[in-house]
Amino acid sequence: MTDLVAILISTIVLGSIYGLVAIGMTLIYGILRVLDMSQGSMVMAGGFVGWGLLVSAGTSPLLALAAAFAIAFLLGVATQLVSVQPLLGRSGIDFEMITFITTFAVAMVIQNVALEIFGPRQRDVPPVIGGTVDVYRGVNISYQSILMAAVSIGLMLMLGIFLTRSRYGMAIRAVAQDISAARLMGVPIRWMFPLVMGLASALAGVAGVFLGAQLFASPNAGDLPLLEALIVVIFGGLGSLPGTIYAAYAIGLIQSTVSVLIATTWSLPILYAVILVVLVLRPHGLAGRPSEARL
Amino acid sequence: MLLSVRGLTAGYEETCVVRGVDLDLRESETFVLVGPNGHGKTTLLRAISGLLRPQAGEVWFDGRRIDQMRTEELAPLGLVHIPQGDHLFPDLTVEENLLMGAFPRASWRGRRQRLDRVYALFPRLADRRRQRARTLSGGERRQVALGRGLMQEARLLLVDEPSLGLAPVIVDVVYDALKQIAAELTGVLLVEENFAHIGEIADRVGVFEMGRIVREGSAAELAADRMVAESYLGGIA
Ligand SMILES: Nc1ncnc2c1ncn2[C@@H]1O[C@H](COP(=O)(O)OP(=O)(O)O)[C@@H](O)[C@H]1O
Ligand SMILES: [Mg+2]
Numbered sequence: 001m002t003d004l005v006a007i008l009i010s011t012i013v014l015g016s017i018y019g020l021v022a023i024g025m026t027l028i029y030g031i032l033r034v035l036d037m038s039q040g041s042m043v044m045a046g047g048f049v050g051w052g053l054l055v056s057a058g059t060s061p062l063l064a065l066a067a068a069f070a071i072a073f074l075l076g077v078a079t080q081l082v083s084v085q086p087l088l089g090r091s092g093i094d095f096e097m098i099t100f101i102t103t104f105a106v107a108m109v110i111q112n113v114a115l116e117i118f119g120p121r122q123r124d125v126p127p128v129i130g131g132t133v134d135v136y137r138g139v140n141i142s143y144q145s146i147l148m149a150a151v152s153i154g155l156m157l158m159l160g161i162f163l164t165r166s167r168y169g170m171a172i173r174a175v176a177q178d179i180s181a182a183r184l185m186g187v188p189i190r191w192m193f194p195l196v197m198g199l200a201s202a203l204a205g206v207a208g209v210f211l212g213a214q215l216f217a218s219p220n221a222g223d224l225p226l227l228e229a230l231i232v233v234i235f236g237g238l239g240s241l242p243g244t245i246y247a248a249y250a251i252g253l254i255q256s257t258v259s260v261l262i263a264t265t266w267s268l269p270i271l272y273a274v275i276l277v278v279l280v281l282r283p284h285g286l287a288g289r290p291s292e293a294r295l
Numbered sequence: 296m297l298l299s300v301r302g303l304t305a306g307y308e309e310t311c312v313v314r315g316v317d318l319d320l321r322e323s324e325t326f327v328l329v330g331p332n333g334h335g336k337t338t339l340l341r342a343i344s345g346l347l348r349p350q351a352g353e354v355w356f357d358g359r360r361i362d363q364m365r366t367e368e369l370a371p372l373g374l375v376h377i378p379q380g381d382h383l384f385p386d387l388t389v390e391e392n393l394l395m396g397a398f399p400r401a402s403w404r405g406r407r408q409r410l411d412r413v414y415a416l417f418p419r420l421a422d423r424r425r426q427r428a429r430t431l432s433g434g435e436r437r438q439v440a441l442g443r444g445l446m447q448e449a450r451l452l453l454v455d456e457p458s459l460g461l462a463p464v465i466v467d468v469v470y471d472a473l474k475q476i477a478a479e480l481t482g483v484l485l486v487e488e489n490f491a492h493i494g495e496i497a498d499r500v501g502v503f504e505m506g507r508i509v510r511e512g513s514a515a516e517l518a519a520d521r522m523v524a525e526s527y528l529g530g531i532a
Pocket of ligand 1: 335336
């Protein structure tokens with residue numbers, strides 16, 4: 001029973017943060033057909049915002065999260081304008097492949113700017129909030145993890161509500177499904193694209209504050225989250241939001257189960273073995289439909 | 296003049312499909328273009344609504360030159376294009392598809408009343424409001440496409456082959472609705488392959504061949520024209 005509770009809690013925490021890091025990537029791929037390699041830098045930037053505000057300025061955690069959201073939003077908009085917008089609508093190019101590289105190039109620039117400013121040292125970010133609580137007979141969970149899961153789930157729900165209920169959210173999905181029809185409806189597609197990449201990056205930025213506190217802030221702190229996000233997104237089915245969420249929690253569940261029942265060292269090898277088998281059997285991922293998975 | 300097209304030329308890459316079209320559409324008029332498949336009717340409508348950049352010529356709408364404007368700027372002005380083949384948003388529900396039609400700010404405010412009006416016009420859609428567009432039948436899709444076009448504050452409606460691929464019963468549903476719409480709207484430019492359904496709705500008819508309007512007149516005048524009658528009247532002559 002304690003094992004079960006431990007697995008459940010760990011699944012929710014891990015899955016939520018994986019989801020938050022990866023969901024922006026899905027959103028961007030779904031609407032723009034760009035596999036955005038700059039998402040890792042947004043996580044990294046969020047980590048430094050957290051470090052800067054929580055350590056040096058001593059601001060409140062909520063303000064730090066909001067600041068990370070805003071700064072990553074602007075960074076995402078700028079990245080889109082530099083590396084994706086100029087390539088839109090050009091005929092005779094492999095748009096997906098070129099933007100894969102151009103967004104990666106931007107990521108490298110951002111990373112090296114961070115290196116210039118902050119140096120290569122790893123900076124400790126304090127927990128957004130401290131303390132732990134005993135949930136069930138010795139199964140502990142830190143307040144930091146509770147907050148991380150709550151904020152991640154909250155943001156993903158808000159994204160879902162935005163996409164299904166609001167005028168612009170619906171327009172984002174419409175653009176992903178039929179761009180010329182969306183234009184005929186009067187949707188200003190030119191600035192829907194920067195908006196989407198800004199929003200997606202903002203979510204990664206918030207995740208970055210939490211991940212920075214779990215690990216540390218450093219110029220290459222976004223590398224691993226980027227790889228993990230790519231795996232979640234492809235495992236879930238490129239471009240499918242529900243798929244990404246299933247995949248995030250499925251991966252969390254596998255890792256937690258192996259860690260609790262077998263050993264932490266086995267969690268990655270077993271996870272990747274499962275991913276390998278699933279993708280070989282279902283190459284479009286958990287929820288992807290061949291070439292039409294669109295938001 | 297609600298719409299004035301002057302010397303409009305448009306096409307794809309090197310090929311020129313629409314070759315110097317002149318067309319005038321007066322306030323509250325329904326103008327129908329009839330012509331064989333592949334002669335450039337769809338291309339003409341796409342050039343008018345900006346989905347295709349014209350190679351030459353001018354388009355004026357409501358006293359404003361629009362041929363250099365972007366498509367997405369035209370709907371808020373009241374120029375609504377219902378494209379050939381419906382172009383629904385496949386994974387949005389029927390109601391979401393219709394709501395997207397009201398995207399321009401001015402229309403969004405009145406979306407509930409408009410929704411009710413569309414459901415009154417196409418009761419079938421009210422039953423299907425929560426269903427994804429990709430799961431609809433061809434006739435239902437056409438009704439969503441037309442309904443979505445009616446969700447905006449349209450002054451001019453461009454409609455491309457609304458009877459294409461539909462069973463006769465559904466064509467009647469669609470044309471009954473179009474008749475009501477045409478009576479209310481300030482202007483309609485409708486494209487069809489033949490005269491089969493347009494007799495009652497057309498104020499004026501143009502015959503479109505090889506990228507040009509080759510004849511123009513009332514439906515009755517054109518029906519009296521031997522050449523036109525042989526090509527386009529088909530079964531109803
Ligand atoms: N996207 C396109 N690219 C190249 N040629 C096209 C395209 N769309 C249509 N055409 C060509 O333009 C011509 C006119 O097509 P269209 O405007 O669809 O005619 P209609 O609507 O009268 O049937 C056809 O010869 C067609 O093959
Ligand atoms: Mg056509």
